[in-house]
Amino acid sequence: xxxxxxxxxxxxxxxxxxxxxxxxxxxxxxxxxxxxxxxxxxxxxxxxxxxx
Amino acid sequence: xxxxxxxxxxxxxxxxxxxxxxxxxxxxxxxxxxxxxxxxxxxxxxxxxxxxxxxxxxxxxxxxxxxxxxxxxxxxxxxxxxxxxxxxxxxxxxxxxxxxxxxxxxxxxxxxxxxxxxxxxxxxxxxxxxxxxxxxxxxxxxxxxxxxxxxxxxxxxxxxxxxxxxxxxxxxxxxxxxxxxxxxxxxxxxxxxxxxxxxxxxxxxxxxxxxxxxxxxxxxxxxxxxxxxxxxxxxxxxxxxxxxxxxxxxxxxxxxxxxxxxxxxxxxxxxxxxxxxxxxxxxxxxxxxxxxxxxxxxxxxxxxxxxxxxxxxxxxxxxxxxxxxxxxxxxxxxxxxxxxxxxxxxxxxxx
Numbered sequence: 472x473x474x475x476x477x478x479x480x481x482x483x484x485x486x487x488x489x490x491x492x493x494x495x496x497x498x499x500x501x502x503x504x505x506x507x508x509x510x511x512x513x514x515x516x517x518x519x520x521x522x523x
Numbered sequence: 524x525x526x527x528x529x530x531x532x533x534x535x536x537x538x539x540x541x542x543x544x545x546x547x548x549x550x551x552x553x554x555x556x557x558x559x560x561x562x563x564x565x566x567x568x569x570x571x572x573x574x575x576x577x578x579x580x581x582x583x584x585x586x587x588x589x590x591x592x593x594x595x596x597x598x599x600x601x602x603x604x605x606x607x608x609x610x611x612x613x614x615x616x617x618x619x620x621x622x623x624x625x626x627x628x629x630x631x632x633x634x635x636x637x638x639x640x641x642x643x644x645x646x647x648x649x650x651x652x653x654x655x656x657x658x659x660x661x662x663x664x665x666x667x668x669x670x671x672x673x674x675x676x677x678x679x680x681x682x683x684x685x686x687x688x689x690x691x692x693x694x695x696x697x698x699x700x701x702x703x704x705x706x707x708x709x710x711x712x713x714x715x716x717x718x719x720x721x722x723x724x725x726x727x728x729x730x731x732x733x734x735x736x737x738x739x740x741x742x743x744x745x746x747x748x749x750x751x752x753x754x755x756x757x758x759x760x761x762x763x764x765x766x767x768x769x770x771x772x773x774x775x776x777x778x779x780x781x782x783x784x785x786x787x788x789x790x791x792x793x794x795x796x797x798x799x800x801x802x803x804x805x806x807x808x809x810x811x812x813x814x815x816x817x818x819x820x821x822x823x824x825x826x827x828x829x830x831x832x833x834x835x836x837x838x839x840x841x842x843x844x845x846x847x848x849x850x851x852x853x854x855x856x857x858x859x860x861x862x863x864x865x866x867x868x869x870x871x872x873x874x
Contacts, residue, residue: 498692501693505699508699508700508704509529
């Protein structure tokens, strides 16, 4: 059975199957945020941040 | 995000992937080769320094002459290493990568050998230790005996890979989302609203943010390193242990950048305190050394003196006098730390 610290935290409050889904959503959200913030906004040619 | 971080992270993930495929020491050899290639690409000078020192040290320690002249060998090699560190600090046109970390790793091995607690390492083992990519650039300053033990029992499992990947993800998130984005923007907003405030107060606020930024960025780098090592089945020493829960300033330095503070405690604080028979000298010497390890400047000499003073005062007041007193000591930690920047900046501006 898979076990990681974040999954253990989710499992404390949610049923096991829901904890896995929550973990996937959490990972996805983090990866999207990291990817977007990693590059300066001009890479995407869009103002996703309130840049002055 | 800097190009250096991106390169190191990509090489780190590639190295971890290869070390998972190749079992045993062969996997670590692949990591070592990849590490050398990365270092040669990023900074040829650092690669030459690290390769040369990683050959000279184990070869020298194995000679009969070195075994008969341990103190002279230690003094010579340590002087050469510290001279290398000093040169790396004063040549601003050259990019040096991870010198302050691998110099401390070398010194640790030399001192342990001098104390006869460690045999001269073999060259392959020493290369695997010094060129272990996850910890090469930003620590933790792991110890050789533990690394050797971990090498001998290295085992890649599903759990180790998953836990390692999660640690890497959380570490990168801590650097990119919290330290580089949220805290930086928060500091910019606060600074913009404080233009008319006194300089001391401005520096105090930016000092507060600096500690938070160091925790989330450097803690993030440590998490990435520990996570990458975990993926390949190697457990590396932790660098932070809930520093916000520190009972006092002495306890804080046991929880903050643990691999550096334990290095300084073992090889500087203990011997200096014992030599002068006065723990305060050990505290000041250790903290000044820690400051100079960050940067050779008057600011960091003052930084070390300030932290040393905090530790000495804490040790003097250390006996608990009830709950309120315990809380005062606990509160003194953030107050003392955040006052570092304004106080030290004020005194160094007088020089």
